[in-house]
Amino acid sequence: MTRGVFITFEGADGCGKTTQIELLKKYLDEKKIKNIQTREPGATELGVELRKILLHYEKPVSDVAETFLYLADRAQHIEFEIKPMLDDGYIILCDRFIDSTVSYQGYARKQDINQIKKLNEIATKGLKPDLTIVFDIESEVAQKRLQGEKDRLEKEGLEFHKALRFGYLELAKEEPNRIKVINANDTIENIHKKVIELISRYI
Numbered sequence: 001m002t003r004g005v006f007i008t009f010e011g012a013d014g015c016g017k018t019t020q021i022e023l024l025k026k027y028l029d030e031k032k033i034k035n036i037q038t039r040e041p042g043a044t045e046l047g048v049e050l051r052k053i054l055l056h057y058e059k060p061v062s063d064v065a066e067t068f069l070y071l072a073d074r075a076q077h078i079e080f081e082i083k084p085m086l087d088d089g090y091i092i093l094c095d096r097f098i099d100s101t102v103s104y105q106g107y108a109r110k111q112d113i114n115q116i117k118k119l120n121e122i123a124t125k126g127l128k129p130d131l132t133i134v135f136d137i138e139s140e141v142a143q144k145r146l147q148g149e150k151d152r153l154e155k156e157g158l159e160f161h162k163a164l165r166f167g168y169l170e171l172a173k174e175e176p177n178r179i180k181v182i183n184a185n186d187t188i189e190n191i192h193k194k195v196i197e198l199i200s201r202y203i
């Protein structure tokens with residue numbers, strides 16, 4: 001059995017990545033390529049509980065506590081979902097992963113970036129995605145796209161969202177082989193084509 005492929009999708013809230021993951025899943029299903037869609041936080045049973053706290057807990061949450069909750073979700077996800085599915089040959093399409101923690105808890109919450117990277121390594125036991133696609137969009141445009149009731153992170157202001165966008169772009173500069181940036185201020189069809197181009201060498 002050959003190992004699968006681990007692809008992660010990143011970007012600010014409102015960047016359109018979930019729509020793109022669903023389109024890609026449909027594309028792979030039609031081609032009968034074994035794949036699975038997952039997400040962070042909230043892919044495991046424990047993760048579902050952590051997601052409720054992370055997105056909707058109403059009292060103040062310390063930045064460090066927030067970081068560890070995301071990491072707890074990730075450790076559970078890696079051990080019981082991602083690692084076994086990779087070993088089983090799946091193409092894994094994961095909505096958010098390590099780069100969200102560096103960008104949100106590191107750059108946007110202004111915590112030590114290197115420490116967050118080390119904590120990520122512990123949570124993942126060193127497993128990194130084969131490919132990460134960042135959907136880049138001006139923070140003002142992304143914020144306008146968010147409709148309905150906002151969760152705890154979405155409620156943060158423009159400065160927070162600009163800092164996390166900067167974080168994603170810095171990460172892409174540091175790891176150009178793994179992290180590819182797509183302009184998300186484009187039509188759904190054009191973005192989908194670019195996603196297919198990027199993943200084609202892995203399928």
Ligand code: TMP
Pocket residue numbers: 013039040041070096097098100101102104105153154
């Ligand atoms: P989403 O499922 O709508 O993307 O919501 C998840 C939220 O959690 C989103 O606002 C980004 C945030 N997040 C972090 O702040 N750090 C993380 O490590 C992850 C995975 C998500």
